[in-house]
Structures are given as structure tokens and as C-alpha cells.
Amino acid sequence: xxxxxxxxxxxxxxxxxxxxxxxxxxxxxxxxxxxxxxxxxxxxxxxxxxxxxxxxxxxxxxxxxxxxxxxxxxxxxxxxxxxxxxxxxxxxxxxxxxxxxxxxxxxxxxxxxxxxxxxxxxxxxxxxxxxxxxxxxxxxxxxxxxxxxxxxxxxxxxxxxxxxxxxxxxxxxxxxxxxxxxxxxxxxxxxxxxxxxxxxxxxxxxxxxxxxxxxxxxxxxxxxxxxxxxxxxxxxxxxxxxxxxxxxxxxxxxxxxxxxxxxxxxxxxxxxxxxxxxxxxxxxxxxxxxxxxxxxxxxxxxxxxxxxxxxxxxxxxxxxxxxxxxxxxxxxxxxxxxxxxxxxxxxxxxxxxxxxxxxxxxxxxxxxxxxxxxxxxxxxxxxxxxxxxxxxxxxxxxxxxxxxxxxxxxxxxxxxxxxxxxxxxxxxxxxxxxxxxxxxxxxxxxxxxxx
Numbered sequence: 001x002x003x004x005x006x007x008x009x010x011x012x013x014x015x016x017x018x019x020x021x022x023x024x025x026x027x028x029x030x031x032x033x034x035x036x037x038x039x040x041x042x043x044x045x046x047x048x049x050x051x052x053x054x055x056x057x058x059x060x061x062x063x064x065x066x067x068x069x070x071x072x073x074x075x076x077x078x079x080x081x082x083x084x085x086x087x088x089x090x091x092x093x094x095x096x097x098x099x100x101x102x103x104x105x106x107x108x109x110x111x112x113x114x115x116x117x118x119x120x121x122x123x124x125x126x127x128x129x130x131x132x133x134x135x136x137x138x139x140x141x142x143x144x145x146x147x148x149x150x151x152x153x154x155x156x157x158x159x160x161x162x163x164x165x166x167x168x169x170x171x172x173x174x175x176x177x178x179x180x181x182x183x184x185x186x187x188x189x190x191x192x193x194x195x196x197x198x199x200x201x202x203x204x205x206x207x208x209x210x211x212x213x214x215x216x217x218x219x220x221x222x223x224x225x226x227x228x229x230x231x232x233x234x235x236x237x238x239x240x241x242x243x244x245x246x247x248x249x250x251x252x253x254x255x256x257x258x259x260x261x262x263x264x265x266x267x268x269x270x271x272x273x274x275x276x277x278x279x280x281x282x283x284x285x286x287x288x289x290x291x292x293x294x295x296x297x298x299x300x301x302x303x304x305x306x307x308x309x310x311x312x313x314x315x316x317x318x319x320x321x322x323x324x325x326x327x328x329x330x331x332x333x334x335x336x337x338x339x340x341x342x343x344x345x346x347x348x349x350x351x352x353x354x355x356x357x358x359x360x361x362x363x364x365x366x367x368x369x370x371x372x373x374x375x376x377x378x379x380x381x382x383x384x385x386x387x388x389x390x391x392x393x394x395x396x397x398x399x400x401x402x403x404x405x406x407x408x409x410x411x412x413x414x415x416x417x418x419x420x421x422x423x424x425x426x427x428x429x430x431x432x433x434x435x436x437x438x439x440x441x442x443x444x445x446x447x448x449x450x451x
Contacts, residue, residue, distance in 0.1 A: 028184075029424045032338055032405075033229055033258035034289045037161055037186050040132065044108060047077035073100050076107035106130035108159075112137065123153040123176050132159035137191050138169035150220075153177045159184040162233055164191025170217040179224035185214075187232045211246035211263055219250070227256040230263050234291065247278040254280050258287040261297075265309050275309060276316040276330065284331050285422070290339040297339040297406070310337075314394035321399055333419055335395070336403040372396055376415055378428070383409035403427060 031039045054072060057064055104125050111119050112135035120142060122131060153176040163186060165173070174180070192209035218225070228248070245266045248254060257279070265275065279286070290297050297310075320329030367389040379385060386392065387404045395402040395414065403413035405427045415421040 030426055032289070032426060032430065033287055034231055034260070034291070034338065036184060036229060036231065040108075040159070040161070044077035047075060051077070069100070069103065073103035074105045076104060101125050102127060104128050106132075108132035108134065110134045120173070120176075123155055124149070126154070128153075128155055130157040130159070131155050132161060133163070133173075134161040135163075136160060136169075136173070137164040137188070139166045139191075141168045141172045150175045151178050156180060157182040157184075159186075161186050162188045164188035166192065167213040167217050170214075171220070174217055175220040177221065177224075180221040181224060182227040182229075183218065183221070183225060184229040185231070187214075187230070189232055208243075210243040211266070212244070214263075215247055222250045223252060225251055226253055227258075228254060229258040230260060231258075231289075232260055232262070232291075245275060245278055248283075249278050249280055251280050252282055254282055256285045257283055259289075261288050261290045264288055273312070273316045275313045276320060279330070279332070281329060281331055285334045286332060287336040287338070290337075297337055297404075311391065311394050314398040314400065317400065318394075318398040332398075332400055333416075334401045334403075334422055336405070336413075336422065338405045340407070367393055372414075373417070376417070377412060378414075379412045380409040383411075385410045386412050405430070 027043070028036045028039050051072065054068055057068060102125075104122075105127055106129065107122060109119050109122065109132070111133050119133065122128060155177045156179070158174070158177065158180055160183075163170070174183075187209070189209045214230075218228075228251070230246070243266055246259070246263050248257070317330045317332055322328075370389055370393045372392065377386070391404075392402075392414070396416065399416060401414060401416045401419045401421050403411075403422060403425075405411045411427050413421070413425065413427065
């Protein structure tokens with residue numbers, strides 16, 4: 001048997017690369033999008049372990065060092081519990097020997113721990129493609145002349161974690177990439193709305209969070225952004241962050257949108273036509289997450305007499321696909337609804353469920369002429385639950401494949417003929433790892449014994 005060092009360099013490199021940390025742009029799709037921050041934390045922890053054993057291997061001899069060198073530097077993870085993380089050491093190295101930095105393709109930085117070191121410099125590493133910034137909370141643009149850097153960074157994927165940065169600072173960072181393809185934006189709204197006071201001493205003046213501010217900040221990437229993930233940090237603040245719906249109609253290349261309902265629908269909008277028009281024609285895939293347990297996922301955070309937003313939007317998508325001009329106004333093929341609505345005990349202020357969980361197929365008797373191909377649907381193996389027929393009819397008549405994922409075993413997905421469905425069907429095996437009793441009690445301030 002050949003010894004390890006006797007193997008050709010290309011084989012050694014392949015072995016090391018398969019063992020070393022990887023962080024591809026789509027590697028977070030195996031979990032629900034609202035869990036992407038937690039999934040990234042786990043990924044970084046695994047990468048730290050891999051780097052720990054890979055470093056002594058690289059130091060064992062010159063040949064292995066040369067082989068491991070690229071793998072060691074291609075992915076620089078963030079140690080979430082230490083200011084001495086690899087990304088911190090990398091920033092310190094920016095002023096010294098930069099030859100290893102040519103191999104960096106992905107790195108994660110805790111901005112709050114290293115703001116004095118000039119985190120922004122990493123945007124111009126020659127081969128960097130993915131940058132994750134944690135705790136970027138600037139209220140104003142950076143104190144440097146960055147105008148010459150607009151549209152010059154090679155970064156294609158930007159992930160903002162616990163991001164409380166206000167519009168001016170956010171817009172500046174988003175203006176740097178030449179053509180940003182993906183933006184993962186986890187909003188810390190408390191930094192906008194003034195919930196970061198220390199004792200009885202108020203912090204800086206609060207600025208109300210609005211989706212319009214986010215739209216303006218992202219405007220520089222309107223012609224390149226293909227995927228947008230918009231989430232928010234869980235906080236027990238009442239009414240935090242409701243504004244008018246986000247308008248993405250100018251984002252002409254956007255194909256995938258994963259968004260919390262408070263940003264898509266807002267508190268004030270029940271106009272299905274308006275919601276459809278504020279989505280770009282290019283949009284192919286939409287995911288909506290409801291993080292409010294007292295919210296009926298059909299109605300959203302609305303008044304009882306307000307128009308049902310989802311059915312209204314589906315009706316307008318159907319009309320948009322059947323225009324007289326022959327040019328469809330919507331390209332939407334897939335829509336996934338995930339809701340944190342209350343389990344069997346439910347909130348006392350929540351409306352009765354529209355899913356038939358209390359009394360058979362609630363409301364289904366009103367659709368006697370609706371026929372669909374039952375073989376194209378998939379439910380939980382231990383449940384026969386389906387969404388209301390009026391909702392299923394809305395999806396199917398609009399030509400939209402769909403997945404509805406609620407608490408417990410209430411889940412159902414349906415793939416239209418000719419459609420591919422979602423690439424990752426995590427709901428088939430998902431156990432709610434990040435939606436356990438502890439997480440819900442933290443969000444709502446209730447007891448943990450809820451299941």
C-alpha cells in the first residue's frame with residue numbers, strides 16, 4: 001500500500017479539501033430559512049474543529065504544508081465565543097504579509113469586536129466571495145473615503161447577522177460589491193427602535209424601523225441580486241417592526257425570496273394586488289415565515305375584517321399569468337408557508353384555525369366543484385391533514401406549487417405538473433429543532449411545557 005506522502009499532489013489536495021471546511025452559498029438550504037443563523041453557527045463550530053486538526057497536519061512536513069495551505073485559508077470561520085478567532089487574526093494580518101490571503105474565499109467577522117481593525121478591508125481580498133458580518137450596528141457611514149470603492153468588491157454573497165446598522169451605514173456596505181448575488185439579512189430591530197437602553201439611561205435617539213429604509217439601502221444591488229433572505233432576531237417586544245410591506249418590484253433579477261411575514265405583508269396591508277405588484281416579475285420562489293404565535297397564517301397580522309392576504313395575492317398571480325398580452329406578470333412557481341402559530345392549546349387572542357384541526361375539513365364544503373390530483377400531494381406519514389380546500393384551490397389555479405408547514409404534524413406539499421418543486425424538502429424530516437419549547441418561551445415569555 002502506498003504511503004500518504006507518496007501520493008500525487010493532486011490526490012493529496014483532494015483528500016485534504018474533502019476533509020477541510022466547506023461553505024458553499026447554498027449550503028444553508030437544508031434547514032428552514034428562519035434557522036439560517038443557528039445553522040451557520042453550527043457550521044462554524046465544525047469548521048473550527050477541522051481547522052484545529054488540520055493545522056498540526058500542515059506543520060508536520062513541508063509537503064503537507066504546501067498541500068494544506070489553500071484549504072486552511074479558503075474558509076475563515078468565526079469563533080462565536082472568542083475575540084481571538086481566526087477572522088480576528090486575519091484582520092490583524094492585513095497590515096503584514098498578505099500572501100496567504102489570496103486563498104481566502106469565505107470568512108466570518110464579528111464587527112463589534114474588531115471595528116477598530118477596519119473590517120471593511122476584507123471586501124477587497126482578491127478571491128473572497130462570501131462575507132458574513134456579525135453585529136454590524138453602525139448608525140452612520142464609516143469614517144473613511146469609500147466612494148472610490150463603490151462597485152469594486154468581488155463579494156457575491158453577503159450575510160448580515162444580528163445586524164442593527166441604520167440605513168446610511170447599511171447602504172454604504174451594500175454599495176461595495178460589484179454584483180451581489182445573495183443577501184442574507186438578519187435584522188436586529190432593537191437597534192432601530194431604541195430598545196437598547198442601559199438601565200434608566202436612554203441610548204441614542206431611536207429611529208423607527210421601516211421596510212422602505214431597507215429598500216433604499218439595497219437599491220445599489222437591484223440589478224444583480226438573485227436571492228434575498230430577510231429575517232429578524234427574536235425579541236419579546238410588542239409591535240416591534242411592523243411597517244408597510246417591502247417593495248421589491250425594482251429588483252429585476254430576484255428569483256428567490258425568503259422573508260418574514262412582518263416584512264412582506266406588514267400590519268397594514270390586505271391588498272393582494274398590491275402585494276403581487278411589489279414582487280418582481282422575475283421571482284420564481286417565495287418562502288414566508290410567521291414568527292407570531294397569535295397570527296393566523298392566512299390572515300397575517302391584520303384586523304379581523306381585513307382581506308385575506310394570501311388568497312388575494314394568489315388570485316392576482318393567477319390573473320397576472322393569464323394576461324391578454326400573453327406576457328405573464330408573474331413567474332412564481334413555488335411558495336412555502338411556515339408558521340409558528342400556537343399548537344393545540346392556542347393563544348386566547350388567536351382566531352380559530354382555518355386548517356380544519358378542530359372539526360374535520362373546516363370550510364371545505366364550499367368547494368364542491370374543485371378537483372385536484374391527490375397523487376401530487378405529500379403529507380406527514382402519520383397525519384391526513386391538508387390545508388383548506390379554498391387555499392389549495394387558490395394555489396393550483398394560480399399554477400403555484402406549494403408547501404404548508406405548521407406545528408406538530410400539520411404539513412402538506414403539492415407539486416404542480418411540470419414543476420420541479422423545492423430543491424430541498426427539509427419539511428419531510430424536520431423536527432423543529434430550533435422551534436422547541438425553550439425558543440417559544442423566550443419569544444413569548446410563556447412557560448416551557450407547551451407540547
